[in-house]
Amino acid sequence: xxxxxxxxxxxxxxxxxxxxxxxxxxxxxxxxxxxxxxxxxxxxxxxxxxxxxxxxxxxxxxxxxxxxxxxxxxxxxxxxxxxxxxxxxxxxxxxxxxxxxxxxxxxxxxxxxxxxxxxxxxxxxxxxxxxxxxxxxxxxxxxxxxxxxxxxxxxxxxxxxxxxxxxxxxxxxxxxxxxxxxxxxxxxxxxxxxxxxxxxxxxxxxxxxxxxxxxxxxxxxxxxxxxxxxxxxxxxxxxxxxxxxxxxxxxxxxxxxxxxxxxxxxxxxxxxxxxxxxxxxxxxxxxxxxxxxxxxxxxxxxxxxxxxxxxxxxxxxxxxxxxxxxxxxxxxxxxxxxxxxxxxxxxxxxxxxxxxxxxxxxxxxxxxxxxxxxxxxxxxxxxxxxxxxxxxxxxxxxxxxxxxxxxxxxxxxxxxxxxxxxxxxxxxxxxxxxxxxxxxxxxxxxxxxxxxxxxxxxxxxxxxxxxxxxxxxxxxxxxxxxxxxxxxxxxxxxxxxxxxxxxxxxxxxxxxxxxxxxxxxxxxxxxxxxxxxxxxxxxxxxxxxxxxxxxxxxxxxxxxxxxxxxxxxxxxxxxxxxxxxxxxxxxxxxxxxxxxxxxxxxxxxxxxxxxxxxxxxxxxxxxxxxxxxxx
Amino acid sequence: xxxxxxxxxxxxxxxxxxxxxxxxxxxxxxxxxxxxxxxxxxxxxxxxxxxxxxxxxxxxxxxxxxxxxxxxxxxxxxxxxxxxxxxxxxxxxxx
Numbered sequence: 081x082x083x084x085x086x087x088x089x090x091x092x093x094x095x096x097x098x099x100x101x102x103x104x105x106x107x108x109x110x111x112x113x114x115x116x117x118x119x120x121x122x123x124x125x126x127x128x129x130x131x132x133x134x135x136x137x138x139x140x141x142x143x144x145x146x147x148x149x150x151x152x153x154x155x156x157x158x159x160x161x162x163x164x165x166x167x168x169x170x171x172x173x174x175x176x177x178x179x180x181x182x183x184x185x186x187x188x189x190x191x192x193x194x195x196x197x198x199x200x201x202x203x204x205x206x207x208x209x210x211x212x213x214x215x216x217x218x219x220x221x222x223x224x225x226x227x228x229x230x231x232x233x234x235x236x237x238x239x240x241x242x243x244x245x246x247x248x249x250x251x252x253x254x255x256x257x258x259x260x261x262x263x264x265x266x267x268x269x270x271x272x273x274x275x276x277x278x279x280x281x282x283x284x285x286x287x288x289x290x291x292x293x294x295x296x297x298x299x300x301x302x303x304x305x306x307x308x309x310x311x312x313x314x315x316x317x318x319x320x321x322x323x324x325x326x327x328x329x330x331x332x333x334x335x336x337x338x339x340x341x342x343x344x345x346x347x348x349x350x351x352x353x354x355x356x357x358x359x360x361x362x363x364x365x366x367x368x369x370x371x372x373x374x375x376x377x378x379x380x381x382x383x384x385x386x387x388x389x390x391x392x393x394x395x396x397x398x399x400x401x402x403x404x405x406x407x408x409x410x411x412x413x414x415x416x417x418x419x420x421x422x423x424x425x426x427x428x429x430x431x432x433x434x435x436x437x438x439x440x441x442x443x444x445x446x447x448x449x450x451x452x453x454x455x456x457x458x459x460x461x462x463x464x465x466x467x468x469x470x471x472x473x474x475x476x477x478x479x480x481x482x483x484x485x486x487x488x489x490x491x492x493x494x495x496x497x498x499x500x501x502x503x504x505x506x507x508x509x510x511x512x513x514x515x516x517x518x519x520x521x522x523x524x525x526x527x528x529x530x531x532x533x534x535x536x537x538x539x540x541x542x543x544x545x546x547x548x549x550x551x552x553x554x555x556x557x558x559x560x561x562x563x564x565x566x567x568x569x570x571x572x573x574x575x576x577x578x579x580x581x582x583x584x585x586x587x588x589x590x591x592x593x594x595x596x597x598x599x600x601x602x603x604x605x606x607x608x609x610x611x612x613x614x615x616x617x618x619x620x621x622x623x624x625x626x627x628x629x630x631x632x633x634x635x636x637x638x639x640x641x642x643x644x645x646x647x648x649x650x651x652x653x654x655x656x657x658x659x660x661x662x663x664x665x666x667x668x669x670x671x672x673x674x675x676x677x678x679x680x681x682x683x684x685x686x687x688x689x690x691x692x693x694x695x696x697x698x699x700x701x702x703x704x705x706x707x708x709x710x711x
Numbered sequence: 712x713x714x715x716x717x718x719x720x721x722x723x724x725x726x727x728x729x730x731x732x733x734x735x736x737x738x739x740x741x742x743x744x745x746x747x748x749x750x751x752x753x754x755x756x757x758x759x760x761x762x763x764x765x766x767x768x769x770x771x772x773x774x775x776x777x778x779x780x781x782x783x784x785x786x787x788x789x790x791x792x793x794x795x796x797x798x799x800x801x802x803x804x805x806x
Binding site for chain 2: 146147149182183185186189273274275278279282286300303304307308311312313314316317401404405406408409410418443445516517518519520521522523524525526
């Protein structure tokens with residue numbers, strides 16, 4: 081059975097940290113797109129390049145793996161694509177196995193495993209420059225003869241570093257065309273190797289290496305000395321927390337100017353639409369629904385870009401694995417896996433990419449636990465709410481001997497409450513619904529590398545695009561819905577209350593009021609919580625509308641703050657802050673939990689737990705504050 | 712006195728001492744994995760009979776996890792997982 085005609089396809093396979101993504105970037109440049117594999121939430125990276133002989137070749141970057149014995153959804157995809165078992169994926173014409181030349185012993189075992197599959201394989205000896213710098217000499221011809229497959233040295237980060245590989249791909253394609261080698265789906269036989277077979281592979285690797293390696297290397301002496309500092313039991317943690325501190329400073333400081341610019345741009349756009357369209361439902365949909373709604377999410381793009389810039393640097397340099405190492409024991413106290421660090425960190429920008437990042441955790445139990453606590457990290461969408469209420473109710477004076485401003489201290493307290501609640505919730509779940517032992521850590525600590533501008537830029541481009549796409553689809557649809565609920569039905573003639581009071585959202589708000597009275601919320605807050613389901617920060621916009629302030633942007637914040645200070649009691653304000661530490665009402669988060677865990681159970685559990693926590697915390701805060709400060 | 716083979720679990724190997732893997736035995740390690748799976752994963756990380764190992768770094772608190780040099784690369788694991796690896800101290804392995 082021949083494959084249907086179309087561009088030739090190759091697949092990149094390799095262990096984590098072998099420089100596979102850098103090689104993929106070198107081959108395809110910006111001609112790449114990220115999507116999901118059908119039916120699963122594993123990222124599918126595909127790119128296109130034109131070979132030296134002028135052939136169009138599609139290349140897929142498969143998730144990194146140490147073995148074809150898949151342990152996580154990501155690794156299952158790699159196995160199934162290579163074996164041609166994955167529905168909707170054409171069988172690759174050839175597999176390019178990317179091996180870290182500085183660590184061949186570890187990489188060649190999987191090559192031997194792959195060879196059993198009977199697929200055309202090309203072995204790319206990546207990072208040859210680093211290997212040579214370490215004094216390692218690999219005889220590629222000997223290695224090729226021993227393995228029985230073509231072997232080409234590559235340096236993914238150099239301009240001409242992949243020409244040998246591209247030429248070899250051309251040769252393979254030619255063979256495939258003349259001999260009709262494209263394999264059918266059923267030709268691949270593969271069964272899980274036993275520990276006995278794995279040992280045999282290792283012995284075979286040792287034998288091959290003894291012949292193919294001319295001089296052995298002085299390995300990673302630099303990395304060892306850096307790790308003496310970075311992984312120091314006390315110093316290492318201090319460095320980690322310093323890096324995190326700088327990162328959070330940067331997320332707010334660097335993103336401020338572009339965020340103001342986006343805000344101003346949206347304001348101008350809204351004004352322009354208002355002045356060039358006749359008043360009516362369509363204008364209201366565009367300005368109040370789409371521009372204000374989608375805009376309130378798009379405005380976080382700079383923060384997300386800055387956060388992912390740091391994450392990408394930490395990842396590319398090899399530090400991320402160290403962070404997981406440093407935190408594994410501490411997080412283990414509440415049942416979390418060391419690798420949960422990355423998803424939890426991303427959740428400070430937004431829980432949605434954070435929850436998606438939990439894919440790096442193989443075991444389902446560890447993954448569920450991480451996902452269930454990730455939204456307790458204070459996402460940037462809660463910031464506008466915190467900022468507004470703090471500006472309105474917290475006096476701007478210095479405390480603790482004049483060192484720290486009170487507003488800053490309250491903000492810190494809110495962040496800390498989120499983190500502590502996450503730890504507490506994880507702890508409780510560990511001893512109740514998610515009992516069991518953690519998945520082994522077993523994780524390679526790669527050699528430190530200098531991050532490459534090109535790879536970082538391509539990674540950020542990818543993230544930014546994904547975020548905007550989401551804002552343009554899911555959030556767009558939600559915003560249109562929220563706009564509808566908050567606009568209809570229109571108030572009767574002679575109405576005295578704000579228009580929103582008469583809408584469906586207003587009715588829901590009033591219906592909710594009795595339930596929220598015990599925690600000090602008035603009907604305006606109850607009402608604002610409804611559209612706040614779409615995105616947490618929408619609360620600010622809705623409060624603005626309800627308190628009938630027409631302005632937008634900073635002036636609105638200021639005058640709204642003044643208005644709130646006048647019409648809310650301090651206990652009500654503090655209660656709302658406590659509620660927002662848990663903020664259970666975020667639909668995109670619940671949606672992504674459902675998708676990632678492929679379950680309706682967990683998002684419901686999350687909503688129930690978070691609502692209970694939010695209500696409880698707000699209730700205690702309200703009662704306590706009323707007792708202390710008076711209603 | 713070094714005639715006696717210094718056989719011990721890798722989780723008990725002192726910092727900076729070089730040793731060689733002589734066997735894998737996952738029976739004393741609790742993990743959520745199916746039997747035999749931890750052994751295979753260890754092999755896939757290069758922890759196979761004959762591999763040279765050295766404990767490079769220790770975590771905090773409780774000196775856990777550990778960073779282990781395995782031939783040419785470094786693997787982080789918890790002490791309980793390291794205990795599934797039986798090693799013998801190399802004669803030139805230092806103090």
